[in-house]
Amino acid sequence: MSELIERLGEGLPEDGVLTDPDVLRTYAHDMAGFCPAGAPAAVVLPRTVEEVQHTLRTAHAFRVPVVPQGARTGLSGAANAIDGCLVLSLVRMNRILEINPVDRVAVVEPGVVNATLSRAVNEQGLFYPPDPSSWEECTIGGNIGTASGGLCCVKYGVTAEYVLGLDVVLADGRLLSTGRRTAKGVAGYDLTRLFVGSEGSLGVVVRATLALKAEPPQQLALAAEFPSTDAACDAVCRIMEAGHTPALLELMDTTTVRAVNDMTKMGLPESTQALLLAAFDTPEPSGPLRAVGELCEAAGASQVVPAENAAESELLLQARRSALVALDQVKGTTMIDDVCVPRSRLAEMLRGTAAIAEKHGLTIGVCAHAGDGNTHPTVCFDASDEDESRRAHASFDEIMALGLELGGTITGEHGVGVLKKAWLAEELGPLALGLHRGIKQVFDPEGILNPGKVF
Template sequence: MSPTLVERLRSGLPEEAVLTDPDVTASYSHDMASFCEAGRPAAVVLPRTVEHVQHTLRTAHELRVPVVPQGARTGLSGAANASDGCIVLSLVKMDRILEIDPVDRIAVVEPGVVNATLSKAVGEQGLYYPPDPSSWEMCTIGGNIGTASGGLCCVKYGVTAEYVLGLDVVLADGRLMSTGRRTAKGVAGYDLTRLIVGSEGSLGVVVRAVLALKPQPPAQLVLAAEFGSAAEACDAVCRIMARGHVPSLLELMDRTTLRAVNAMAGMGLPESTEALLLAAFDTPEPTADLAALGALCEAAGAGQVVPADDLAESELLLQARRLSLTALEAVKGTTMIDDVCVPRSRLGALIEGIERIADRHRLTIGVIAHAGDGNTHPTVCFDASDPDESRRARASFDEIMGLGLELGGTITGEHGVGVLKKEWLAREIGPVGLEMQRAIKKTFDPYGILNPGKLF
């Protein structure tokens, strides 16, 4: 820890905004990803104003000290992990909702606003902020913007990126840049807003965001369909999408996940069920829409098809889905959650391939999928205290990404590259794309102080 650095930081920040106690700063060292290195921060800065962020970055730029921007550290790719001697810049105290406008259908927020807090606040005005990562009760809008997060709603409503209209961004040298707009449309110059979204804090630090909102839709009604094979469930997904349905949720759980949930929560799901499909509509006539969708499931070979009659039943049907990750964690103590996304027509091939990979490595890999988007969460269960099993877990994780690319997919549908997948980015985007990405990074951050070691 450099006294000069800390003194310089303190010269423009309130006392309580700069943490240096190593026990405290260590607790800011990593997000929720497995297998990602994390260093020891020199200091943690908790800004409350844009000027605080600017001061921090000016200081870091001048002293060439790495800065790692952080939200709630719920990420799953190590993108928020500290490097040795870095400044962790935690935006959680910049958590004001500055504006909600029902006519313009926008919200203006600071980056530390928790997703659920915003969702609730806009809901009270009849509005809807769709992006709903699983961690939505903890994660921040700034973190969501950094990783361009998705969630369950994406099959109908798209991802975070589609809801970011404009940003205020502090650049590596401390200058403030405004991008985008607060209008519904706008094409003045290059789309720097979208360049920043998903850039994992490597191009600048978001200090303010203008977000697009939708009108609050009716509450969704859920249907569960049980299949004797994952292939049939995937066939149902293809039929549903080809027929032009627009469900507000279309999730798949494979046998491994269902058995883990059964084992943990005793939900009495029949052991003959090899795959469960959950679908929902938030349309004006969800019952009729669910009936049409249920018929397609039956045509694809579904055994039982259970449409909910009301919201309470819908919630019950979603229980198994909500418990999935916890249940899979209980299998072996540790999980590694992938997020490979393939064209939805290749979902069946991906799941079949994952089963083969699990067998070959003698591992339990449960698949939960945002099936309507072809976005899977193959979840490798392993005992982290067993080095051989850990090695096999990591190998299987990589093989799943390789399979995803072979099937025309991407290594990451919604979690980002971070540390975890950086060796894979080049394989996906190719040498020319990688060179241009690196060139952009250099343009924005010539000294490489912003979240170094991530993405590339």
């Protein structure tokens, strides 16, 4: 191991290789703290592409596993260390290299924080739509690794739809460029899309060319209270069936609303069984926002409250962004499911989740990107209570199974990591899983890139 550290030091500055055990522990896992995590041999903090290449060449020569990391805001254990690995943290590669208003692209390093990029392009009248709830902390490299989504996906789509090209360091240190910066391009296989969502298992992204849009008007939102989740889901179906394309359409059940109130003191209506938030890119409260309000009332909403201005709208969105953090404080530990189902079966998903919570005697709050059918059932439990932990794991698996039964997928945006490996095999089946492993073998024949993750 000392020889490995010495070799790393030949191509990295002194502060670029960390070996202090106390420091290493802080890099051991992402926000899915209940997932298994090992003790890394070292943490490498490169600032340049060349330093990443040196790290991968060295790891390849020593056959040492490498775990790429961003801000460690992930929720599936994809960034968790394994014993004896090199953690390759890319947070110091945080430069925005270019913003081009004509081509409508940005070129960035992987450590750029999502919100930092969003604000930078806003200053030039442009818009980078993917906005995960952790956008103030998560990095673009991590967003690409997990193919993350966000609140605006229902209208603008997910990260994969905005990644035009990548520079990727492969397992043996070679530098691969994929994709393009043109608006169109179909030359060859789409290797760019292959890397998006691969969770660091095929290569290490060191530069990304991202598509931008013209900045839309500020959003105006409304909040609709419902006497049941069934009624709220009926409203979602009515809104989509009527042809509306809201900028966001988010749902919080009563458990989530109460958790957010406990943490933020926002005063959200706790009498509601489901709170639906809808927003449109519009400077006026009339038109589609009013029509959506009427559809909510037709579905049984007990109250519909439109925001009067952008500031009120932002408060509503902050409530939704706070949901997962708030639920984490209910019992101290959460297991966050990420099941996406067809919109038409959203009510069945929420109803089934409530039955699972009752069966196991657990608190399970649900927040959802309702316009996408992407639910986040969040199992709240005391990790120090062995029986409660067992019931939490059982309920998590039952929610996964329910999602697949309803024609859904085990992850809409959080990725697989170590949390959902068994369920990925269930969803894909033997043939598709074998092809995945074959692709992994092509890019990483020695198996050093994020081993033990995904499958």
